[in-house]
Amino acid sequence: MSIDRSRLRDLLASERAEYARRNPRSRELYDAGEHLFGRVPMTWMNKAAGGFPLGLDRADGARVWDLDGHEYIDFCLGDTGAMAGHSPxxxxxxxxxxxxxxxxxxxxxxxxxxxxxxxxxxxxxxxxxxxxxxxxxxxxxxxxxxxxxxxxxxxxxxxxxxxxxxxxxxxxxxxxxxxxxxxxxxxxxxxxxxxxxxxxxxxxxxxxxxxxxxxxxxxxxxxxxxxxxxxxxxxxxxxxxxxxxxxxxxxxxxxxxxxxxxxxxxxxxxxxxxxxxxxxxxxxxxxxxxxxxxxxxxxxxxxxxxxxxxxxxxxxxxxxxxxxxxxxxxxxxxxxxxxLTADAFSRMTALASSFTRGVQDTIDRTGVPWSIAQLGARAEYRFASPAPRNGSESVDAYDADLEDFLHVFLANRGVLMTPFHNMALMCPVTTEADVARHTELFAEAVDLLVGPAS
Structure with missing residues (x-):
């Protein structure tokens, strides 16, 4: 099952337009950063699928809120820095x-x-x-x-x-x-x-x-x-x-x-x-x-x-x-x-297993040539099947437009993934409902990509 690149570009443009519409205060913050190198506190914050980063208002546990008042299920968790959840x-x-x-x-x-x-x-x-x-x-x-x-x-x-x-x-x-x-x-x-x-x-x-x-x-x-x-x-x-x-x-x-x-x-x-x-x-x-x-x-x-x-x-x-x-x-x-106790890791790993099963179900149902891997409380999907076995194969599997579409699609619906890749991390207060929401949205996004013929 190959992805129609023209369809992908149209979907990505539509989601980016919605992202801009939803987040005017975050855009204002970004545009106002005249004294910041790259308009952000650290240049890697410019890795934003929507074209500009969301501005942080507050965070708690497995949730973050942006400057425009939107609440997100946070599977990024500071790219591991908040594995314990925000402000435990x-x-x-x-x-x-x-x-x-x-x-x-x-x-x-x-x-x-x-x-x-x-x-x-x-x-x-x-x-x-x-x-x-x-x-x-x-x-x-x-x-x-x-x-x-x-x-x-x-x-x-x-x-x-x-x-x-x-x-x-x-x-x-x-x-x-x-x-x-x-x-x-x-x-x-x-x-x-x-x-x-x-x-x-x-x-x-x-x-x-x-x-x-x-x-x-x-x-x-x-x-x-x-x-x-x-x-x-x-x-x-x-x-x-x-x-x-x-x-x-x-x-x-x-x-x-x-x-x-x-x-x-x-x-x-x-x-x-x-x-x-x-x-x-x-x-x-x-x-x-x-x-x-x-x-x-x-x-x-x-x-x-x-x-x-x-x-x-x-x-x-x-x-x-x-x-x-x-x-x-x-x-x-x-x-x-x-x-981050043994009991917490046991629960986090079980949630990551649920996440992995949900993604794999959609991959199997739609036939997209993707894969997903899990490491304890962490899971990540890749646009390759079989999964890459080394770093060079992984670089070859990178697809910027596909990744950006999935990230901005999820963000527009209240779910954040790690910006540099498709990684999801569970923390001690992540819930089954959080995982189920990603499973639902991931399936919806892939169905849009493959079209009605699937």
Missing amino acids: APVVAAVAKRFGELGGATAMMPTQDAEWVAAELSSRFGVDRWSFSLTATDANRWVLRLVRAITGRPKILFHSYCYHGSVDESLIVCDDSFDGADRPGNVGAPVEVTRTSRVAEFNDLEGLEKQLAQGDVAAMMMEPALTNIGLILPEPGYLDGVRELTERYGVLLVNDETHTFSAGVGGATRAWGLKPDIVTIGKAIGGGIPIGAYGISSALAESLLARSDLDLIDMGGVGGTLAGNALSLAAARATLSEV
């Missing part, structure tokens, strides 16, 4: 107490919350020593410095079209050459990326071994499932093969669980019994307050702390003034102890 009550209370009653949010002093959060993360992810940042990007950057110091090797290996924030070394993709190339659109790269990095396709153990065998790789940094280029799950045996190859070639393995935390209470690392040397995470563990963290094994921690040549205290490149601040850690303790 235990986090609000902890933040109010730390920032208001107790003060000292930026006092540059440790608190009791820090050890509690580190112990909880150790229990969930299986690595013993933790340090904190303000973002997962920073946690990843600092880890890369540490692994080069430990191994004495210069390069880091990544999957093509991976996502580890704006880490310079990670912006590498596979091409026709053995070395790879800069990711298209990379802004102001400090050096040619092949000087710092190697690359292999996800789910390709043969290609991975060829890169590791060069002997210059300090660590492999990976998401256990690719998430930001579309959700791509590991094939059977792939992750076991990654661990065997990294150990064989003396390469440290780093699991970035920032998005794959959706797999369960201890992310994919715990859900799939993985044994990385290092884990990084961010966003979700703060319940809406910025935080990141990295955890390393006891052996690695001891070897680093014993090094007199490494400046781990002042200007060594592994810290920041606000990293590990009291406010972030109070929020993380409340989130992990009271919100």
Whole structure:
């Protein structure tokens, strides 16, 4: 079943016109942003299927309201940052107490919350020593410095079209050459990326071994499932093969669980019994307050702390003034102890399964050549069948007009998806009714696309 492109363009134009009609105050906000680079607080906010972003009025739980008074079921949830839901009550209370009653949010002093959060993360992810940042990007950057110091090797290996924030070394993709190339659109790269990095396709153990065998790789940094280029799950045996190859070639393995935390209470690392040397995470563990963290094994921690040549205290490149601040850690303790619990993940995963079934039912009924994948509390549909198995195949499956049509169609009817892809995330207060509403609208949208002949 192919999509009539002329029909798609007409439907997209109609939905964009309705979006503009519905949202005059959001448009006014956007047009008034003369002193903002790109008219938005951060340029990625210009990824808006309707032509301009919705302006935020307020948010609560699994709902957001825009400046024009429209209420939305929020399946975006801050692209994982609000996995706990918007402003969960235990986090609000902890933040109010730390920032208001107790003060000292930026006092540059440790608190009791820090050890509690580190112990909880150790229990969930299986690595013993933790340090904190303000973002997962920073946690990843600092880890890369540490692994080069430990191994004495210069390069880091990544999957093509991976996502580890704006880490310079990670912006590498596979091409026709053995070395790879800069990711298209990379802004102001400090050096040619092949000087710092190697690359292999996800789910390709043969290609991975060829890169590791060069002997210059300090660590492999990976998401256990690719998430930001579309959700791509590991094939059977792939992750076991990654661990065997990294150990064989003396390469440290780093699991970035920032998005794959959706797999369960201890992310994919715990859900799939993985044994990385290092884990990084961010966003979700703060319940809406910025935080990141990295955890390393006891052996690695001891070897680093014993090094007199490494400046781990002042200007060594592994810290920041606000990293590990009291406010972030109070929020993380409340989130992990009271919100993103094992029971919550069980319920969120069940909702994502319902979401997945609803989408698959429409795909099967209409015959559109699409697919859907699920990772715990997260699900995502792609315009390809079978589903892409690596980042390059996922890029080839991208369809800007189809994606924009679905996003603006849903937004016009009160449902928000993650703007950069077709990802839906469940939070502890998402409901079956929320999922059912998406199922209904998704079916309606696809029926419009395929036309009455279906």
